[in-house]
Amino acid sequence: QVQLQESGPGLVKPSETLSLTCTVSGYSISSGYYWGWIRQPPGKGLEWIGSIYHSGGTYYNPSLKSRVTISVDTSKNQFSLKLNSVTAADTAVFYCARVGPWYFDYWGQGTLVTVSS
Amino acid sequence: QSALTQPASVSGSPGQSITISCTGTSSDVGGYNYVSWYRQYPGKAPKLMIHDVSNRPSGVSNRFSGSKSGNTASLTISGLQAEDEADYYCSSYTSSSTLIFGGGTKLAVL
Numbered sequence: 075q076v077q078l079q080e081s082g083p084g085l086v087k088p089s090e091t092l093s094l095t096c097t098v099s100g101y102s103i104s105s106g107y108y109w110g111w112i113r114q115p116p117g118k119g120l121e122w123i124g125s126i127y128h129s130g131g132t133y134y135n136p137s138l139k140s141r142v143t144i145s146v147d148t149s150k151n152q153f154s155l156k157l158n159s160v161t162a163a164d165t166a167v168f169y170c171a172r173v174g175p176w177y178f179d180y181w182g183q184g185t186l187v188t189v190s191s
Numbered sequence: 192q193s194a195l196t197q198p199a200s201v202s203g204s205p206g207q208s209i210t211i212s213c214t215g216t217s218s219d220v221g222g223y224n225y226v227s228w229y230r231q232y233p234g235k236a237p238k239l240m241i242h243d244v245s246n247r248p249s250g251v252s253n254r255f256s257g258s259k260s261g262n263t264a265s266l267t268i269s270g271l272q273a274e275d276e277a278d279y280y281c282s283s284y285t286s287s288s289t290l291i292f293g294g295g296t297k298l299a300v301l
Contacts, residue, residue, distance in 0.1 A: 110290075119194070119295040120229075120237065120280050133288050136192060169236055176284035177227035177242040184236050 076101045078170050078182035086164075086189050092157040096170030096182060097150075103128050104148040108173035111144060111155045113166040114184075121166075125173045126153055160189045195220065195281055195293035202299040208269040211296045213281030214262060219291055221262035225284035228257055228266045230277045231295075237280060241266060268298075276300040 082094035096109070103109060110125035124134035126144045134142050138157070146153040157164060167186050171178035196214040203209040213220065213228075220226055224244045229237035239248055241257035244264060256267045264283070268275055281293040 112292075120282075120292040122282075122290040122292060125290070133290075135289060136287070173290075174242070176223075176225040176290060177239060177282065178229070178237070179239050179242070179248065181236040181238070 076172060076180040078172065078180060080168060080170050080182045080185040082185065082187070084186060084188060086160055086187060087191050088161055088189055089159055092155070092160050092164065092187055092189070094155045094168055094170075094185065094187070095152050096154070097152050098172075099151070101172070102148075103146060103151050103153065108133075108175045109146065109153045110171050110173040110178065112169045112171060112178065113164075114169070115163075115166045123155065123157075123168075125175070162189050165189045192285060192287065192289060192291050195283060195291055197279075197281060197293040197296045199294070200297045200299065202301055203268075203271045204301050205271055205273065207271050208267060209271060209298065211266045211268075211279055211281075211298070213264040213266070213283075213293045215264075215283055215291075216262055218286040219283040220259065220264050222286055223284050224259070226257065226259060226264040227282045228255075229280045229282065230275075231280065232277050240279075271300055273300050 077099045108125040111123040143156040167184040169184045170182045172180040228241040231237040245257040
């Protein structure tokens with residue numbers, strides 16, 4: 075069974091870079107599919123951040139594109155998110171998911187990242 | 192890109208049927224059969240309920256069905272049960288090769 079697990083700091087200072095990693099088990103990233111990140115501010119809706127193909131091709135939300143980098147490490151069966159120049163508005167639960175390629179069929183449990191000094 | 196439009200809330204009684212709408216444009220919902228629906232319980236990750244407008248993943252109850260007409264997709268839940276009370280989100284592929292969510296709908300089972 076495909077499982078995903080987010081990891082990374084739960085607290086990031088304003089103007090710094092948020093970095094998260096998603097570790098995939100039960101499926102080899104190099105076998106295919108897109109892999110994506112979604113966020114959800116407290117009490118609000120879901121927002122797609124971006125997706126990456128196993129070979130490295132990426133697609134980003136235009137509203138975040140200037141600040142986002144998604145990368146993949148097939149040797150570790152992981153993919154990562156970097157969001158730079160964060161503000162309090164970036165505080166959210168961040169989910170990683172397998173993207174099939176236009177729907178999210180497996181999700182991580184989510185990790186709360188708070189932006190605060 | 193603007194979020195797809197969903198009603199903020201819907202409600203129904205046990206045993207009834209309810210429908211949640213998801214309105215977009217010809218550049219997303221209306222242009223592709225790539226609409227999906229997710230159920231989310233408080234504090235939990237979303238779960239895929241419908242993909243490609245009307246396809247149910249294995250293990251999802253046949254009480255859940257999806258459809259689309261023009262720029263509006265719909266999720267129908269029949270035989271409403273207390274466990275259906277949750278937030279529901281639609282999502283669509285777009286002409287910009289991006290993905291977009293709706294604002295979410297809170298379903299109350301009265």
